Amino acid sequence: MREQFTTVMKEAMKAGDKGRLAAVRLIMAALKDKDIEARGLGKTVSDEDILGLLQKMVKSRQESAEIYAKAGRPELEAQERQEIAVISEFLPKQMSDDEVKAAIQAAIAETGASSMKDMGKVVGVLRAKYAGQIDFGKASGLVKGMLAG
Structure with a gap:
């Protein structure tokens, strides 16, 4: 999964897609924090841990987007929704x-x-x-x- 993040980041840089690039960088920063935390505990971060991290990031952004919508801040809501879309690309398809x-x-x-x-x-x-x-x-x-x- 880590290689996939790097590949998508490079593609976003080449395409000049700043929103996508920022979202992937957020993922990589959160993953680096998770790595540091795991290293302190003497563990390694598995793909399941990464999926959990991504799900947590999506949930957090959904909550933020709802708050921005209620507060009448459509530009911030749109930014959160864009980040959700990028992060969701890395998650497995949700079951019906x-x-x-x-x-x-x-x-x-x-x-x-x-x-x-x-x-x-x-x-x-x-x-x-x-x-x-x-x-x-x-x-x-x-x-x-x-x-x-």
Whole structure:
């Protein structure tokens, strides 16, 4: 993934796309911070960690864009939305609601979950198989609903 960031950054420089270049530089700066943090703990940053970082960046920008929209700052909202678009290019395609429900049902069957006590097992299986493809905030609610019903 790191090579992909560098390649996209070079392409943006050559094309003179300042917005795209700035967004990729933000990604690389956040990744460098993550590397430094991991090195202090004696770990390395995996692709799963990078996906998590990108998802966090998208979520943060979505929240900012909503705040700018409410505050009547369309230029700042547009900038946040542009950054979201660039960051999202590096994330795997998000699963549809139906696909998420099917994945949850499969995970429940795989773990033999029958009650709310088993929710952690189900979510753990989903995280292992579908990292970056599912919004786990929504998925947790769906898992809870399926196990309770």
